[in-house]
Amino acid sequence: MIFLYNLILVLHFVGLASLLGGVIVQAKSSDKGVNPAMLHGALTQLVTGVLLVGIAESGAVDEELNMTKIAVKLVVVLIITVLAFVGRKKPMPQTGMWAAIGALTLLNVVLAVFW
Numbered sequence: 737m738i739f740l741y742n743l744i745l746v747l748h749f750v751g752l753a754s755l756l757g758g759v760i761v762q763a764k765s766s767d768k769g770v771n772p773a774m775l776h777g778a779l780t781q782l783v784t785g786v787l788l789v790g791i792a793e794s795g796a797v798d799e800e801l802n803m804t805k806i807a808v809k810l811v812v813v814l815i816i817t818v819l820a821f822v823g824r825k826k827p828m829p830q831t832g833m834w835a836a837i838g839a840l841t842l843l844n845v846v847l848a849v850f851w
């Protein structure tokens with residue numbers, strides 16, 4: 737089970753790369769907004785994060801989770817996902833939406849590492 741847990745953790749990092757990469761690639765564009773990499777990255781973070789918690793809580797791996805941190809990360813990713821869903825339908829530029837998604841993604845990285 738530890739192999740599966742680590743495999744999903746790798747996908748969790750792939751989702752982070754997609755989400756943040758989708759934000760960064762537009763940094764110099766005047767037409768900023770939500771791109772598919774951001775939306776798919778957000779969904780990947782949501783699904784892989786929930787799977788990681790499920791495996792850890794089943795007791796199959798020796799992983800003690802900070803549930804307060806997880807709950808905050810879950811709320812943040814839900815906001816990101818809603819913003820990405822709303823933003824993808826809107827015409828560019830969506831600079832505020834782009835900046836909010838980038839800032840919330842960075843917030844979750846900081847929470848994941850420092851909390």
Ligand code: HEM
Nearest residue numbers: 752781782785786788789806809810813841844845848849
């Ligand atoms: C934008 C959203 C997210 C980002 C950027 C993110 C980022 C990260 C990072 C960088 C790590 C590695 C931390 C370390 O090894 O020190 C991590 C681990 C983890 N994440 Fe996320 N995460 C996100 C969403 C979520 C969600 C929604 C959940 C659960 C509902 C979740 C659950 C976990 C778990 C269980 C781990 C492994 C254990 C731990 O380090 O706490 N993540 N995440």
